[in-house]
Amino acid sequence: MGLKELRYAAKVDLTKDPAALPYLHNRWHPDIPNCGTIKNGEVVKIECVDWTGGQIGNNDSADDVKNVDLTKVHYLTGPFEIETAEPGDVLVVEIQDVQPLQDQPWGFTGIFAKENGGGFLDDMYPKAAKAIWDFEGIFCSSRHIPGVRFAGLIHPGILGCAPSPEVLSIWNKRESELITSCSHMERVVALAPQPVNVHAGTASEDLKSRIGQEGARTIPGRPEHGGNCDIKNLSRGSKVYLPVHVPGAKFSVGDLHFSQGDGEISFCGAIEMAGCITIKFSVMKNGMAELGMKSPIYIPGPVEPQFGPGRYIYFEGFSVDENGKQHYMDATVAYRQTSLRCIEYLRRYGYSDYQIYLLLSCAPVQGHIAGIVDIPNACTTMGLPMDIFDFDISPGAPVKKIDMGTCAFASD
Amino acid sequence: MGLKELRYAAKVDLTKDPAALPYLHNRWHPDIPNCGTIKNGEVVKIECVDWTGGQIGNNDSADDVKNVDLTKVHYLTGPFEIETAEPGDVLVVEIQDVQPLQDQPWGFTGIFAKENGGGFLDDMYPKAAKAIWDFEGIFCSSRHIPGVRFAGLIHPGILGCAPSPEVLSIWNKRESELITSCSHMERVVALAPQPVNVHAGTASEDLKSRIGQEGARTIPGRPEHGGNCDIKNLSRGSKVYLPVHVPGAKFSVGDLHFSQGDGEISFCGAIEMAGCITIKFSVMKNGMAELGMKSPIYIPGPVEPQFGPGRYIYFEGFSVDENGKQHYMDATVAYRQTSLRCIEYLRRYGYSDYQIYLLLSCAPVQGHIAGIVDIPNACTTMGLPMDIFDFDISPGAPVKKIDMGTCAFASD
């Protein structure tokens, strides 16, 4: 009588190479074998490794970030067969809890080197850097960014159901067209299927080889299933409505974040961690048609950290880039400028730009589309909660520049 | 003894042609004569006409929207000389209240025709349309969009100080370069100076003519001074920090909104109204250098309408456009898709797409940059507050499609 301890649908062993763990995989493909079955209506716990599979250490050097092997990421837990789920259904995922693993109470935020991964501001900040965050209950703080402390809005960066062969084929086609059309650009614009370091759970070598050829990378999120959407508010208590494309849904989850700012601007920008997520799964039959749904929708949970609206400082940015060039209604350019405005402001307290770049990536900053119709300037804003600092950062308060130490850098 | 009734720095006469009112102007230029002086530290009331200067009527036809004369907009109240303000200072604008004019308790939301103004979704919705909103205290509702009612987050769409000659010259140069470089595009990408229908307050004819040649249009907002930033949260109790570029600051304000959604997607998308704003002005000497400020910053007020986080439905959109084309990290494309996802969802209650397009423009929807680093897909979200509807729009609730009437259209 009474609820028993919840079932673990998967437990991870952090002492093993993630590539050897049968309940992990690092590509999206309909044929990755299920690693378990979950009933419609069931609540289970699912453990996840951090997205890099343990490539990053709790230390004061960013060499590991600089040299990270991105062909291996992200290690997701799954796929799980959800009983009764059929294509056209919607899988309702209620996130009842997310926690770090008890014996690993820390996470990391990284800035990738421009030549290996990059990030939103890599033109200005091309070097690898890192901050380690210690978890104290609901709070976190970092020896690499003194003076800040905040409650986590803990969430999975990635969750979704497997693509059908048709959906996968659309992904591969449109992304390869982009790669082709952008071949003149100096940067990687999309990640084509990558046969190296494929992990496809318990797939046979043949199947694994085919998945390497066809399987979609876990970067980026995609409209048809969500995936790597990096939405900071998919936290405790939220409900996500996911399109189902294959029988049994084949649900996977990973890339757990202790906290993230809107945009996750440094790319490895959330506070990345290994952890455990508790989910209740329910199937809404024929849900895609009923909800008119093409992409996931969600409802946030009720326990988000709440600062009063008057406890944020908001910065504004427009579609004029750092060289003074006018772009046409470009919200991406605007958000980059908004981020830079915030960096410029926080400098006055003694932080280095890299420290701030790391901080804006992982602290619960609010990134808004403010105006997107006044040609040619989109206006975006970034709201920085003042109460995460242990000193007063309001514009009217006295300023004292102090020694803020340094974040971790690569040995170069 | 005791505070007297606040001083009106300007009162508007809605029965007159706004082009004849000496305390209005519709271009940005350093030489527009001041229409009054405000002390450092003073609190004043400033009345404003609606941004079109009364071109739109409280009726059931969108002919006025279709035929709006955009060379006349926006009518701003000002400029005001703020005593002691000098270039390099920051003008601190505390918005102590904003109210509609007592004898005009209504506003409008419009969709411009694609060929005259357009909007964020004009490829899909090219026709002119309109909704009239009645104000009942803090709430508004519309006979053109039944079933919704919400409290206004009332704010000015435009406020800022005049550009210096140097700043103005930068604006004109970079925007004309954009116009030139985009000449192949089928749409207007920016508004060059426009000598027709110039209103420059009490300027002499000669000066007015020069302002017509040089003056920047009030569309768009610009990083150097803010201006038309259309930030829905610049509401009661907020504090805005504005760069000062000319002696006396030459502050102007207008384009009052009873409410607006993030993005203001239909362009004439807020609930536009005439009204009165109460502002306290203070000068922060040498503020631009002290705050490291290149663009305005602000702190929201404490009385924003608050729904619990769990009372929003969030829609997701990615950088894959409606034709299935993959774009590279384009948050603008993503936000357009996000908007469409929301329209598709609300259809099931009987609303027409035009009604929803109007609604998302003016209701307090939250538009977020979620992820902007997972190449090639930016992910944006739009949060729709469920409690503005008088029926249950949550995904799990039963749906009954009902007759929602129609918004106003042009007679075509």
Next chain:
Amino acid sequence: MGLKELRYAAKVDLTKDPAALPYLHNRWHPDIPNCGTIKNGEVVKIECVDWTGGQIGNNDSADDVKNVDLTKVHYLTGPFEIETAEPGDVLVVEIQDVQPLQDQPWGFTGIFAKENGGGFLDDMYPKAAKAIWDFEGIFCSSRHIPGVRFAGLIHPGILGCAPSPEVLSIWNKRESELITSCSHMERVVALAPQPVNVHAGTASEDLKSRIGQEGARTIPGRPEHGGNCDIKNLSRGSKVYLPVHVPGAKFSVGDLHFSQGDGEISFCGAIEMAGCITIKFSVMKNGMAELGMKSPIYIPGPVEPQFGPGRYIYFEGFSVDENGKQHYMDATVAYRQTSLRCIEYLRRYGYSDYQIYLLLSCAPVQGHIAGIVDIPNACTTMGLPMDIFDFDISPGAPVKKIDMGTCAFASD
């Protein structure tokens, strides 16, 4: 077409003696003549004088508070006949707005002398005192209590429908029994009907005389109709469900407050003001039976000033009084102790006890019943929002005692 300016159901003339204004009254009685009629579903504006009818001035002496004539209070506007309302119905009162009168942008908070009115802490603070508050848009501040400023949670202290003869008779009987049974106490425990200074609107002299004999005082609130409930959250956007006891409901309203703390501890404790309230009236037929309602219920509005939960300091108090005596589960004793704990804390910044007593009466403090079952100690708490102070009052911050001036006192 379109909404016209709202109808004023009553406008007050502050230059006249309120006792001469036909749309005011200061007793509860079923026979006070209606001063107007309001349709079921109608929205109207109703102006109110301050509760004392102008006895208190905007000056620096509390002589007026000391000598206030309490036989005159409260001046309520009404009663209004609400069409279709019958006994047993519920009158739904949606408060769409409340504002101070434009030409009287100030209010007052008073501490009554112990021998004339008294208050919650009159044993410790027996002297009359006063603070004047200036309104700047949504904010208020006082020259008598420097260092604080906050947004009003503006509301009526009193609203309700007239009692039936039966209800009135119950009130008179039970309150007179209390007076009799408490005759040994040294204080006034309830206010019996008072023939002096009766104002009964347009009642004939005969009727007025009878109302003086029978009419219930406007102090206190009573369970059968609400009345003087002094609930700070009956603010803009709230909906109150009021029992109807007489045909036409006979609704009255008054005692407008710019702000009030939970408890309104100094009795004249809110920021009292003259103002205008906008109400939408609707009748719920047979509502009392349908809702199982014996006392009013209400739903707050969405625009309350919001501080984050972590921006309050909470003080605790228990049922042990200031003399060390243990009381049995007495929440009133506990709340008095809670108030004293807060006063003791704020002393360290330089405020006098009287200043703090005034402040806790009118600032938006949260008064909670925490535990009421652990015999013999009830525990109550008072939450003080830190952000109303312009210095940091958190327990860990450095303290600097400064000259806080003085509140107004009576001349001897």
Next chain:
Amino acid sequence: MGLKELRYAAKVDLTKDPAALPYLHNRWHPDIPNCGTIKNGEVVKIECVDWTGGQIGNNDSADDVKNVDLTKVHYLTGPFEIETAEPGDVLVVEIQDVQPLQDQPWGFTGIFAKENGGGFLDDMYPKAAKAIWDFEGIFCSSRHIPGVRFAGLIHPGILGCAPSPEVLSIWNKRESELITSCSHMERVVALAPQPVNVHAGTASEDLKSRIGQEGARTIPGRPEHGGNCDIKNLSRGSKVYLPVHVPGAKFSVGDLHFSQGDGEISFCGAIEMAGCITIKFSVMKNGMAELGMKSPIYIPGPVEPQFGPGRYIYFEGFSVDENGKQHYMDATVAYRQTSLRCIEYLRRYGYSDYQIYLLLSCAPVQGHIAGIVDIPNACTTMGLPMDIFDFDISPGAPVKKIDMGTCAFASD
């Protein structure tokens, strides 16, 4: 390098009789031996049994509640010596997390029989009853009260430092005086020291015997140290400032609640559970004098479940009791009436009064002192969050009475 797993200052063994566990105790006394030492600045985890020490089972009978042995309660974990703490200091307790024990994901709410424990409404509801709550991540629901589900605001009901001999003597004196003075009352008004079932940790038999004679019961909370204050908002992220009365502070904690309503009206009214609390301890030297502190103060955490203000229904109650008798300014009577008003309202959905009584005890209802100066009626309010119900309980929504099953009762 990097934070290690947090230290457990105490782990409980639920398979053992709590009276045999050396790190528990159930009386307040300065001489109970410390069960461990915690450094100033240290973060530790502390496990607690439920307050009854396992007397209540996860089943469908309330016999255990009816027959509970209250001489045994509450079992607290501690006392802990906090290094450097001295009398006059303040112990700052930051609650970084509270969680149920992983292998016991359930809790209970009980109504004690009037003759054994009683509760706030025992005159109306004298029978023993019980509801079992299952925990699903942050949420809980009960098979005994269908239709509701909510996120826990998880907190300790009891925490505090040991009394000094002087403080203990004050407690015993004033409470025994109350018992004497109330000997005519038909109910137990306070709990005198009770030698039966004393648990004093590792105390010798002699010491234990003395503690039984002198030690204060854990019911109630007391102003000098807090203790059993049952404040629902002492949840994750909150900071409590506790007076220190003995060298080393001798801190104890227990009575963990998954959720509680303001007042905890049924006495065993929170969702009682065994669990683990993570605390950071710091000592503020000479804090009592510096803060002017006589009773604990606290600052809530930032992650409280948040409903919008407009998502509560508030009920009002006054100092007129259920027999129609007028009391003088009695907030306790008023809050009892407020509770009854809420019960009467919820009946219409099919709940029994006992189910509602249980629900109001443990759901996050807001209990406010509204007005406490309008003689003779105190007015209190209770806010019921609508969103904890899976149907619409707003006054205007259609009502369907359904079969709500039953809570657990005693076999009688």
